[in-house]
Amino acid sequence: MTALAAQRWNFWGGVLTVVTIVCAVLWAFPLYWAVVSSIKPEHEVVRPYIELWPETLTFEHYIHAITATQIGTWYINSIAVGVGVTVICVFTSMLSGYAISQLRFPGRTALWWLILASFMVPGQALIINHFVLVADLGLINTWAGIMLPQLIHPVLIIVYKQFFDQVPRDFREAAVMDNASEFTILFKVYLPMNWGVTTALSIVCFIWTWNAFLWPFLSVTRTEMMTVTVGITQVNDAFGIYYARELSAAVLAGLPVALAYLLFQRKVTEAITLSAGIKG
Amino acid sequence: MLKDRRRDILVALMMIAPFLAIYLLVFVYPTIQMFRVSFTDAPLIGDGEWVGLANYARLDNDPLFRRAVWNTFYFVALTVVPGTLIALAIALGVARLTGRLQAIVLAFFFLPYILPVSVVYLIWDWTLNFQFGIAMHVLDWLGIDRVPVTKSARWFMPAIAWVTIWWTAGFSILLFLAGLRTIPVEIYEAAALDSANRWTVFRRITWPLLSPVTALVLTIQLILQLKIFDQVYLFSQGGRPNDNMVLVYYIFQRAFQQNQGGRAAAVAVTLFVLVVVVSVLKFQLLRYAERRRQ
Numbered sequence: 207m208t209a210l211a212a213q214r215w216n217f218w219g220g221v222l223t224v225v226t227i228v229c230a231v232l233w234a235f236p237l238y239w240a241v242v243s244s245i246k247p248e249h250e251v252v253r254p255y256i257e258l259w260p261e262t263l264t265f266e267h268y269i270h271a272i273t274a275t276q277i278g279t280w281y282i283n284s285i286a287v288g289v290g291v292t293v294i295c296v297f298t299s300m301l302s303g304y305a306i307s308q309l310r311f312p313g314r315t316a317l318w319w320l321i322l323a324s325f326m327v328p329g330q331a332l333i334i335n336h337f338v339l340v341a342d343l344g345l346i347n348t349w350a351g352i353m354l355p356q357l358i359h360p361v362l363i364i365v366y367k368q369f370f371d372q373v374p375r376d377f378r379e380a381a382v383m384d385n386a387s388e389f390t391i392l393f394k395v396y397l398p399m400n401w402g403v404t405t406a407l408s409i410v411c412f413i414w415t416w417n418a419f420l421w422p423f424l425s426v427t428r429t430e431m432m433t434v435t436v437g438i439t440q441v442n443d444a445f446g447i448y449y450a451r452e453l454s455a456a457v458l459a460g461l462p463v464a465l466a467y468l469l470f471q472r473k474v475t476e477a478i479t480l481s482a483g484i485k486g
Numbered sequence: 487m488l489k490d491r492r493r494d495i496l497v498a499l500m501m502i503a504p505f506l507a508i509y510l511l512v513f514v515y516p517t518i519q520m521f522r523v524s525f526t527d528a529p530l531i532g533d534g535e536w537v538g539l540a541n542y543a544r545l546d547n548d549p550l551f552r553r554a555v556w557n558t559f560y561f562v563a564l565t566v567v568p569g570t571l572i573a574l575a576i577a578l579g580v581a582r583l584t585g586r587l588q589a590i591v592l593a594f595f596f597l598p599y600i601l602p603v604s605v606v607y608l609i610w611d612w613t614l615n616f617q618f619g620i621a622m623h624v625l626d627w628l629g630i631d632r633v634p635v636t637k638s639a640r641w642f643m644p645a646i647a648w649v650t651i652w653w654t655a656g657f658s659i660l661l662f663l664a665g666l667r668t669i670p671v672e673i674y675e676a677a678a679l680d681s682a683n684r685w686t687v688f689r690r691i692t693w694p695l696l697s698p699v700t701a702l703v704l705t706i707q708l709i710l711q712l713k714i715f716d717q718v719y720l721f722s723q724g725g726r727p728n729d730n731m732v733l734v735y736y737i738f739q740r741a742f743q744q745n746q747g748g749r750a751a752a753v754a755v756t757l758f759v760l761v762v763v764v765s766v767l768k769f770q771l772l773r774y775a776e777r778r779r780q
Binding site for chain 2: 225236326329355357435455464479482
């Protein structure tokens with residue numbers, strides 16, 4: 207509920223509401239159109255007129271995608287890379303965020319500035335040297351190779367630090383009096399208070415990794431090591447020139463992240479807003 | 487007490503060590519290497535001879551690089567301001583709604599942002615398909631001749647710009663909605679008492695109070711769109727990528743297709759500097775907005 211919603215209802219208000227809704231439907235229409243096309247038989251898909259619903263509904267393209275292409279393998283690769291990056295990123299960011307927020311150590315300010323500065327570095331500029339690094343380590347065409355350059359999301363540290371800063375000092379002082387170690391304080395006191403943030407950040411971190419294109423595209427040459435986002439566009443003969451097949455692959459590739467968003471709508475939007483540096 | 491302090495430092499080091507190790511390995515080291523390689527004639531993998539500023543000097547006479555710069559800025563012009571205005575308009579519309587309706591309408595606008603670029607590419611490649619795409623049916627209705635948009639040098643960038651706006655507007659909309667939420671209801675109530683009309687309310691209240699967010703969205707968009715690659719690459723597949731050359735594509739082509747790591751690194755450094763300059767600007771803006779809020 208925002209202030210604008212408090213404006214009195216009148217004729218033009220009604221018009222604006224209708225316009226907004228119509229625009230929303232048009233905006234989402236290409237998504238609907240792709241999904242509907244993917245459940246039509248190919249001969250219906252290429253008809254020269256518009257049919258908003260299939261005459262014969264079919265899942266043959268999905269069955270083809272799952273049984274006759276490598277999309278299953280790509281799924282496993284995407285999930286492995288997504289979970290790996292998310293766990294490592296969230297865990298290391300939580301630890302660093304806690305240290306920067308709660309502990310006093312030499313170089314703390316320098317580290318903070320280093321993290322802020324890293325926001326500015328465009329990952330796209332580093333692709334050459336990432337490739338050399340990953341090749342030197344012998345990690346081309348491996349999950350570890352796809353993950354490595356994606357393991358840094360400085361924004362997670364910043365969000366964690368901000369949240370740990372807000373925890374009242376009393377909790378920490380009480381725990382220190384009990385001789386609890388810093389790790390105990392973090393995992394038993396601070397973490398439970400910030401579970402919401404941790405889940406929200408994990409979900410968006412997974413979505414970011416699932417959606418990554420450029421680096422997974424560069425670091426993999428063997429089709430069986432590709433992630434879903436790369437595979438569906440790079441293995442052309444997998445789907446032939448059947449539009450409906452291609453679209454069914456697109457739907458399968460988008461489904462996990464779309465579901466994650468629809469199920470955790472508030473958490474996702476909250477985390478994304480936080481990561482842009484504004485508190486919603 | 488001293489022992490406690492030393493223990494604290496040790497614990498802190500243990501906590502930051504994993505992050506720091508990754509940071510040094512995938513961030514600091516590649517950045518230093520990027521600068522170093524840009525002064526050599528190295529291939530993608532392996533060492534090269536020191537050539538000083540030669541790689542940079544060559545950019546001046548490189549028509550492909552010029553095209554990349556031109557197209558990148560053309561793309562920025564087509565997306566940043568138009569995309570921000572569209573997102574603002576949508577956010578204003580969504581903010582007027584309440585409850586479940588607002589959640590659904592917002593989801594419709596936001597959903598594209600959550601999708602991977604390859605899915606966005608397949609959806610729009612299909613929508614804009616010259617033979618069967620639904621957009622072409624619309625053109626037929628309007629009595630406009632069909633255009634093979636993604637194969638036409640003239641329409642390629644505008645089409646990619648539109649797809650990009652469609653894809654990324656959700657993010658800007660979220661930021662605008664967050665900004666709108668911080669404007670106190672009382673101000674609007676006071677305006678209603680003075681029976682100010684909608685346009686006046688927008689011009690005198692919403693727009694000025696939203697300006698820090700607008701500036702933030704603009705700079706975020708600017709940084710994002712300078713780094714354009716994925717969409718251009720995907721839509722150029724099987725086409726003429728050199729016509730649609732952008733900066734990151736140039737880096738990719740030089741390094742990975744022509745095996746000229748040094749020359750590619752020189753362009754990477756150029757992009758790097760460009761983005762850092764804009765980012766410093768964004769950082770200042772954020773601090774300015776923060777101070778104004780207090």
